[in-house]
Amino acid sequence: MNRKHLIISLSCTSLLILANSCDSSKKSAEAFAEKFAGYAGKEMLDSIYAVYPAAELADKIDVDFKADSLSVEKSDKDGEYTITYNSGEKMLVSVDKDGKINVVESKGLFKYSPAKMEFAEKVGALKKGLNDEDLAKRMIQVDNLSTGLFNEFVKSRKNAVKNLGFTVTYEPNFGSEVGTGYYTLKNTTDQPIGGDEYELTYGRYYTYLGIDKSWTDIEPGKDIPPHGTVLLQEEFTWHSGRDLKAITMHIPTKESFFKNYQPTGDEYNDYVKVHGDKVVKKSTLGYGPFQFAGKLGGKYPIHINIEKGMKYGSYYYDKNGPKATLDLQVKAYNENTGELTMEETNNKGEVTGTFIGVVTPYDYSGKMTSFQGKTYDFTLDVVN
Numbered sequence: 001m002n003r004k005h006l007i008i009s010l011s012c013t014s015l016l017i018l019a020n021s022c023d024s025s026k027k028s029a030e031a032f033a034e035k036f037a038g039y040a041g042k043e044m045l046d047s048i049y050a051v052y053p054a055a056e057l058a059d060k061i062d063v064d065f066k067a068d069s070l071s072v073e074k075s076d077k078d079g080e081y082t083i084t085y086n087s088g089e090k091m092l093v094s095v096d097k098d099g100k101i102n103v104v105e106s107k108g109l110f111k112y113s114p115a116k117m118e119f120a121e122k123v124g125a126l127k128k129g130l131n132d133e134d135l136a137k138r139m140i141q142v143d144n145l146s147t148g149l150f151n152e153f154v155k156s157r158k159n160a161v162k163n164l165g166f167t168v169t170y171e172p173n174f175g176s177e178v179g180t181g182y183y184t185l186k187n188t189t190d191q192p193i194g195g196d197e198y199e200l201t202y203g204r205y206y207t208y209l210g211i212d213k214s215w216t217d218i219e220p221g222k223d224i225p226p227h228g229t230v231l232l233q234e235e236f237t238w239h240s241g242r243d244l245k246a247i248t249m250h251i252p253t254k255e256s257f258f259k260n261y262q263p264t265g266d267e268y269n270d271y272v273k274v275h276g277d278k279v280v281k282k283s284t285l286g287y288g289p290f291q292f293a294g295k296l297g298g299k300y301p302i303h304i305n306i307e308k309g310m311k312y313g314s315y316y317y318d319k320n321g322p323k324a325t326l327d328l329q330v331k332a333y334n335e336n337t338g339e340l341t342m343e344e345t346n347n348k349g350e351v352t353g354t355f356i357g358v359v360t361p362y363d364y365s366g367k368m369t370s371f372q373g374k375t376y377d378f379t380l381d382v383v384n
Contacts (some may be wrong), residue, residue, distance in 0.1 A: 025095045029081040030072050032093060032101045037065035037085070040109070051105035054170045057136035058110035063089055080104065106132040112139055119146065119258060123267035137277075138268075143337050145271045147358055149261070150254050152359075153191075154365050157249040158377065161198055161224065162186045166234070166244070175208075175238045183232040183244050187224035191262065195221040198249045200232075204242040217242060250375055251367035253356055254339060285359055292364045294380030304355075304364070304380060306330065306342075313342065328355070340364065 031052075039047045040063045048055050055061055069086035083091040089108035095101050110132040112120075120126050120142045130138070164184040172179040187193050202217040222230045234242070290306040290313075303322070306313035313328040332341040338360055344353035357366020357378070365379040 003281050024037060025099075026072055026074065026081060028095055028099060028101060029093055030070055032085045033070050033072065033085070033091065034065065036091070036103075041065070044194065051101065052106070054105075054133040054136070055103075055110070057133060057140060059113075059116075059136075060111045061109055062111045063109060072301035108132070110136050116142070117351075119263070120268075122263040122265065124263075124265045125268040139341040140336075141271060141275070141277070142268065144275070145267060146254075146258065147337050147360075148271070149267070150257055150359070151358060151365065153257060154251055154377075155379075156189060157251060160187065160189050160193060160249055161221065161247050162188055163244055164229070172237055177237065181234050181236070183234065184225060184229055185222070185232065185247070187227060188228045189227045191260065192226055193221075193224045194260075195223050196250075196283060197221065197252065198247055199243060201246040201248065202242040204240075206240045208239040216245075221247070249377070251356075251377055253329070254358065285338055285361065287333075287335060290359065291383040292380035293383045294363075294378060296368055296378050301377075302378075302380070303383070304328070307364065310335075310340075315344075326352075340366075348356045 028216070036048070036051070038044075042062045045055075045061070050063055055085075063085055064087035066086045071084040073084075074080075075082055079095050079097075081093055081095065083093060087108070089106070091106045091109065092104040093101050094104050100248060101329045107130075116139070117126070120139060123142065123145065125138045125145075126135075153355050162185070164186055166181055166183050168179065168181040170180045198221040200219050200221055202219070204215050204217055206213045222232065226232045232244070287308060287310045288305065288306050289308045290304075292304040292306075293300050293302070301318035302315055303318065304313060304315040306328070310330050310333045313330065314325040316322050316325045327345050328342045329345055329348075330340070330342050332339065334340075338358045340355070340357060340359050343351045343357040344355070346352050352371040354369045355366065355367075355378075357364055363379055363381050366377075368376045368378055370376070
């Protein structure tokens with residue numbers, strides 16, 4: 001064999017080895033894709049994170065895998081393959097010289113609830129062409145944004161409806177004649193307020209011929225448009241009538257708040273301007289223990305203790321002391337958003353109260369509903 005033939009023979013052999021190597025890597029990528037889908041289906045998160053660290057940012061990993069539905073294509077870069085699943089989910093994987101495979105990036109594997117995706121779109125957080133990691137980072141920012149919006153809403157609720165005073169439209173001329181007038185209530189927010197979102201406390205009086213009586217009326221409010229007003233008609237005489245004493249706002253759940261929230265579309269950009277667009281990992285609060293102190297309804301000092309694991313806790317009114325504790329059971333807790341719901345129970349296991357609110361590294365705020373149906377706003381500070 002001459003030199004020329006030898007070179008051609010070696011070249012052909014090299015190409016054959018390379019082809020076999022590529023074919024082997026492709027088969028490894030196919031096997032990897034099937035195994036990865038199995039990890040996702042069984043929620044074997046540690047196995048997923050080991051080959052795809054960015055997946056830790058996702059709410060959920062899900063793959064619609066069916067046998068013989070995989071498509072594996074060689075990319076322009078050596079050792080990298082694009083995997084496409086049945087419903088269009090894609091992964092770019094790298095296969096090193098030792099056969100170890102890792103996920104470089106993906107699209108469509110990170111899943112979120114339809115409601116969350118809809119909210120993210122409405123606040124301007126979504127755009128075309130995002131890979132899963134970039135989407136996850138934005139969705140984490142959306143979580144923080146939504147928590148911030150709700151917390152600001154809770155704080156603004158105290159003065160959301162303002163009493164502008166009473167206007168007399170007809171002044172009675174003698175004792176039994178009926179006069180008329182109205183209270184003007186103003187919505188100080190840029191969101192509509194429904195009548196079921198607050199209640200009105202009136203002080204009713206009757207004074208006549210030495211008789212002096214007073215009592216309280218509690219009534220639901222009236223719908224008020226954003227920055228609008230509503231008139232509450234009243235009748236009175238020289239010796240009877242009632243005064244509007246208090247406006248008590250109810251604190252809705254986060255879910256009901258966002259059901260009525262009307263995004264402007266600029267919330268996400270405004271958030272990024274203040275907080276930046278860098279997200280390394282989810283901001284988690286952990287699973288306790290927590291200690292909080294503050295006042296219910298601005299009047300009743302309490303202390304809350306939540307045990308490590310976020311399953312059980314207790315609280316007591318300061319006036320009664322720590323020996324008179326009431327049991328708490330955690331019904332729902334999200335360490336990423338801070339949403340925390342707890343039920344107060346008696347020694348028979350009966351629910352006698354509910355706390356619904358949001359935990360931050362600094363406080364726990366929301367509303368408490370007693371067994372009598374009364375609601376109390378609260379913001380309790382973290383106690384070190």
